[in-house]
Amino acid sequence: MRNLTKDIVDRGEIYEFPLVSPDGDRFIVFDGNRRVTCLKLLDEPRRAPTVELQAFFREQRERWKDAFPKSVQCQVELDRDRIDEILYRRHTGTQSGVGQSTWDDRIKATFVARTGKGGGPSIADEIEKRLAEAQRLPSRRKIPRSTMNRLLSAEPLRAQVGVSMKGGRFEFIKDEDASLNALARIANDLATRVVVLGDIWDLEGKKRYLKVLQDDGVLPAPGPEYSQKQTKSAPAHSPMKSATVRPTARPIPSVRSTLIPHKDFGLIWPGRLQRHHQIWEELQFHLDLKKHSNAISVLLRVLVELSLENYIREAGVSVHENDKLAMRLEKASTHLLKLGKINEKQMDVVRKFKQGEKLISADTLNKYVHSANFAPSPEHLMSIWDSLADVIVLFLTA
Numbered sequence: 001m002r003n004l005t006k007d008i009v010d011r012g013e014i015y016e017f018p019l020v021s022p023d024g025d026r027f028i029v030f031d032g033n034r035r036v037t038c039l040k041l042l043d044e045p046r047r048a049p050t051v052e053l054q055a056f057f058r059e060q061r062e063r064w065k066d067a068f069p070k071s072v073q074c075q076v077e078l079d080r081d082r083i084d085e086i087l088y089r090r091h092t093g094t095q096s097g098v099g100q101s102t103w104d105d106r107i108k109a110t111f112v113a114r115t116g117k118g119g120g121p122s123i124a125d126e127i128e129k130r131l132a133e134a135q136r137l138p139s140r141r142k143i144p145r146s147t148m149n150r151l152l153s154a155e156p157l158r159a160q161v162g163v164s165m166k167g168g169r170f171e172f173i174k175d176e177d178a179s180l181n182a183l184a185r186i187a188n189d190l191a192t193r194v195v196v197l198g199d200i201w202d203l204e205g206k207k208r209y210l211k212v213l214q215d216d217g218v219l220p221a222p223g224p225e226y227s228q229k230q231t232k233s234a235p236a237h238s239p240m241k242s243a244t245v246r247p248t249a250r251p252i253p254s255v256r257s258t259l260i261p262h263k264d265f266g267l268i269w270p271g272r273l274q275r276h277h278q279i280w281e282e283l284q285f286h287l288d289l290k291k292h293s294n295a296i297s298v299l300l301r302v303l304v305e306l307s308l309e310n311y312i313r314e315a316g317v318s319v320h321e322n323d324k325l326a327m328r329l330e331k332a333s334t335h336l337l338k339l340g341k342i343n344e345k346q347m348d349v350v351r352k353f354k355q356g357e358k359l360i361s362a363d364t365l366n367k368y369v370h371s372a373n374f375a376p377s378p379e380h381l382m383s384i385w386d387s388l389a390d391v392i393v394l395f396l397t398a
Contacts, residue, residue: 001034002056004034004038005038005041005056005057005060006060009042009063012064012065012066014032014035014039016035017074017075018032018033018075019031019074019077019087020032020075021077021078021083022076030077030083030087031087031090031091039069039072041053041057042057042068043068043070045057045061080198080201122145122149123149123152123153123163123170124143124145124146125145127143127152127183130170131184131187134180136183136184136187138187138191141191144190144191144197147190147195147196148190150197150201151186151190151200151209156267156268156397157206157268159266161182161186162179162219162220163179163183174220175220175221178219178221181218182218185218195209202271203268203269203270203271257289257290258288258289259284259287259296260280260385260389262284262285265393266397267280267396268397272310273396275306276306276307276310279302279306280303280396283299283300289382290378293375293376293377293378294376297368297369298368300365300368300385301366301368303392304329304365304392307396308325308332308395310395310396310398311394311395311396312332314398315398317331319331325366326353329362329391332391333347333391342394346391349388353388364380365384
């Protein structure tokens with residue numbers, strides 16, 4: 001953004017119009033956020049987050065040759081589906097000549113998760129097919145497929161209504177009749193415009209709508225998931241063929257090298273959890289337990305606290321401002337226990353977290369940060385993570 005600012009100042013303009021949509025008396029920027037932010041900071045350098053950046057933007061503003069603009073020409077679009085089509089063509093690759101530049105993998109994945117766009121099968125098409133077979137389609141109106149795809153754009157959201165699209169294959173993962181009832185309600189709400197695109201534009205909107213369905217008793221009952229791919233066990237008398245073991249060029253390590261195992265925890269990341277997401281990825285993919293144990297110990301402490309505060313805020317858990325980490329953790333976990341999201345065995349682990357002499361305790365996490373003599377080991381770090389992983393994930397999905 002420093003380089004972009006210098007370029008804007010040198011040229012005295014921006015070459016591409018930001019893509020915006022009106023929101024009351026303001027505008028939401030959908031493409032061109034960096035350009036707009038640079039202009040805002042040039043207009044008022046004190047808005048920059050650090051003294052160093054404030055000085056930088058003051059210096060660049062002084063280099064502006066003519067009168068500084070108070071407005072900027074934009075491409076204004078009212079239809080959010082059209083905005084997505086524009087973004088899709090601009091940033092998800094050349095599309096055989098249709099598209100433009102490519103976003104990096106993370107931004108592209110975020111866009112696909114939000115909108116449901118991509119090269120794979122359409123969840124809306126599959127749902128429409130199943131509802132038609134069950135004679136549960138809305139009677140007069142068509143299902144707005146793009147809105148359905150957006151609502152069920154990620155596996156954790158699909159799981160709440162009892163379906164999955166893992167591996168590009170549609171399947172019911174909970175009771176089929178209950179899932180069909182939920183899908184029929186969703187299809188009717190979308191077709192009759194009880195719920196429109198703006199209601200489920202972002203993750204928070206999707207979660208609010210699914211919460212309404214849950215409160216109305218529409219969603220399948222929570223419980224273990226199953227897969228249609230699962231097969232019955234072989235009879236006891238049937239002979240078992242021994243598997244052929246073929247050597248590979250590169251053996252797969254049997255011991256995990258990062259704190260968070262390399263598996264899908266079913267998390268979806270709203271914008272307000274951006275830092276939580278970055279810390280999670282560092283702990284799951286980038287920091288090696290043997291090489292970076294000190295960095296991991298500090299980030300683990302930060303992740304525990306940030307995820308806990310997210311749950312307290314989003315779930316409305318009553319805590320006192322003077323409560324320490326262990327007490328806040330116990331109160332939030334008690335809230336999860338009352339909701340049936342954890343069991344007594346998991347709650348016992350949290351209760352022991354207040355006992356300072358225990359290895360897995362708040363005192364241990366604090367020593368990782370503040371003690372000059374308390375060195376973390378990979379084994380200790382993994383023990384703490386394995387004990388708290390379930391509640392941390394639940395804290396992040398609030």
